[in-house]
Amino acid sequence: MRPEDLLCPSPKGLYSPAGDFYVDPVRAVPRALITHGHSDHARRGHGQVLATRETLDLMALRYGANFAGATQALAYGESVDINGVRVTAHPAGHVLGSAQMALDWRGLTIVASGDYKDAADPTCAPFAPVRCHVFISEATFGLPVFRHPDAAAETAKLVNSVGLFPERAHILGAYSLGKAQRMMALLRQAGHAAPLYVHGALTEITDYYEAKGMALGPIRPVKGVAKAELAGAIVIAPPMALTDVWTRNFPDPVTAFASGWMRVRARARQRGIELPLVVSDHADWDGLTASVAATGCEELWVTHGAEDALVHWAGTRGLRARPLHMVGYAEEDEDAQAAAEGEPPPAAAEGEAEAGAGDGAP
């Protein structure tokens, strides 16, 4: 019995020969486990989808109620049996509803963690390491230059800038699912009580977070608000809107962007960001290595990102590791990259795509 009989890479994504299902497949398949609602992991058109209630709801928000043939919700800690493979969901700490999928079969445990972070996030359940034989990890920020600072200190930079430039609008770029709502919560924790204005692409998901009981304070659509009223205001928008003609409707805007990529100056400069905030929903280098260690795994598989560095690190620890060279992931970030170049992302989910021309102009 090899781990590959339980789970192995395939062109459509991670496939379980034993259970006959996929994890986060990039194409439509008969049966899929979905770790979280970002568009690169959660695609539409599958036959049966197993995910947390929140992930299913978010997919329905983005794709419409008929995004899959049938759906089944799985709560954290709950298990189901699929063709003899026991599947259990555990919190991944990435965004609301994000789950690691633990697969147990004939005494072997493989954890497909999806995207995860071990840092605190007021908008989702904290990451919980799961003991396993094989741990499957992302490596989006898998280089030791990526050490995410304290998110509260980064948020304070934005609040201070608003204090220093009260006549300017601050436009904060943040991914529409997860990052945007986390920034809202962080701004509230930082004592910023004024209304936060949001781009039209953010309203539905933000409403959903609030319906789930998260107190995000006064949130207002920016559409239709007079330019003068936006002096000193924080406006949250999807990253691609930052360089859009849309920004011309704001008083002398400061463009901020909350992303782990902002750690590298050249990336922030290339995109013309004036106030980079290093806030990420992915584990940083220390988080990746600590999380891998915490699972006690015997083998590490790396799905996407800087695989080589994490595999090298595992080698120095005597841990067997291999890159899976999965394609099609991390597009939530690539979307933003493409957007910086003024280009509609090819695989963009509706949520991001509609951020383009004209929407939400005040």
Add this chain to the structure above:
Amino acid sequence: MNRFAALLDRLAYEPRRNAKIRLMADYFRATPDPERGVALAALTGKLAFTNAKPGLIRTLIAERTDPVLFEMSYDYVGDLSETVALMWPAPPKAAPAANHPPFLSEIVEGLEVLPKRDLPGQLAQWLDGLDETGRWALLKLITGALRVGASARLAKTAVAALGDIPPDEVELVWPGLTMPYRELFAWVEGRAERPETLDPAPFRPVMLAHAVEDEGFGGLAAADFAAEWKWDGIRVQAVSGRSLEGERVTRLYSRTGEDLSAAFPDLVAALDFEGALDGELLVVREARVQSFNVLQQRLNRKTVTAKMLAEFPAHIRAYDLLTEGGEDLRPLPFRARRARLEALAARLIAGGHDRLDLSPMVPFASWEALAAARADPAGAGAGPDAAAVEGVMLKRWDTPYLPGRPKGPWWKWKRDPHTVDAVLMYAQRGHGKRSSYYSDYTFGVWTAGEDGDVLVPVGKAYFGFTDAELLEIDKFVRSATVNRFGPVREVLHAPDEGLVLEIAFEGLARSTRHKSGVAMRFPRVARLRWDKPPREADRLETLEALLRSEG
């Protein structure tokens, strides 16, 4: 240091001048002495460290990180200081409470007194005490690569903003001050008197002119104004005086107060007078003024060689006299200052001074006569120097020398620029206010290629157009994009499809950096030629011919 680093971090990303001033002023307001004074020295380029080389930084990081991971990281980040700043391992938590984040002032003092062998250990200890941004700033500072887009002038303007003091006033007292500038801060904050200037050769803020716009002279009377040639060199202020010890101190300043003395030792040595004069720095060979291109060959050199001094002799053509023998002439009307300047120049030249002469007046009785002179400087007195004439300057006979750019007393009326019809090839998004606009344009002209004519880029322009024209070009760029390279778009540029821009420029120089072999001075978009098909745009041969005629 972490606070200063946060300022540098923010400045590096902020494109707006006024916002930079606000950020610096905010820092100066919130930071006590002497820390802010040391920061001011760093921002005005007054600090120089020689011991910290990139090799030392590489050694330090190699001792602390896995070499494979370092190489992967360096490869990704692309900048040594930044990679090290980000990768530097956090010191063990239990350890040093003694390791408080170091102050900038501590670091600067330490670097001055530390023996070289103690530097690695001390630097490591400082890095342990700082966060990522702090480490980045420290490494940039000590390797002399601190480029955050804030000039010395801007930093001084921020200091002035702490009180209600004009930046020029700070400029005036600046030469006599040293780090950590306690008396300067005390003065701008209203806690002390204005510091005394002890500098025997201080810079005095210069007077600048407004451009004569298309509407012409309106109600101005020709008789109220003097006219002289506007020479195409570098506007300088030459100041000479004696220190308390009786030693002669001579300095050459740029119009922003930058000290240029080190680049022109020949001129500084030759200036033998007591006072401050305003003039144009020119290269003069055998009594003929050379073009700006010739002067530029001397400007671009880092070191001054004897050969260069001989081949590019620097001169000053004097425009104005600000002080003489301790007397401040600036309150006097131009007519009186000009008389004093003429007398001084006559004395100096009679005394054998061959590095200074007088900028001649251009006599004129009416605006029409002046327009004729401007159109033909060679025939109106400039003679063989006409190629170095950029236009005419108009100065009211009755106004004092006022710092800044007061509207009314001085006008510059430039000669018509050269123009060329070029084709828009690439457009790049601008910065700051213009970050959603394609506002930087690369344009080209036709030249013979292997398979017929091709466009070769000859320059870049990012001003000259109106706001309405910017919108038009932006719209065109977005609709005619054929390729994208990061923030740059390649736009359609075929013989019958594309946008022709009329580019105005001041001059041409040969260039090895440009594929076309030519580089333009001050290129800007003069007009949009929607009416003109790209095939009718100019050819490279036209520019090459102009290059030959400009010498």
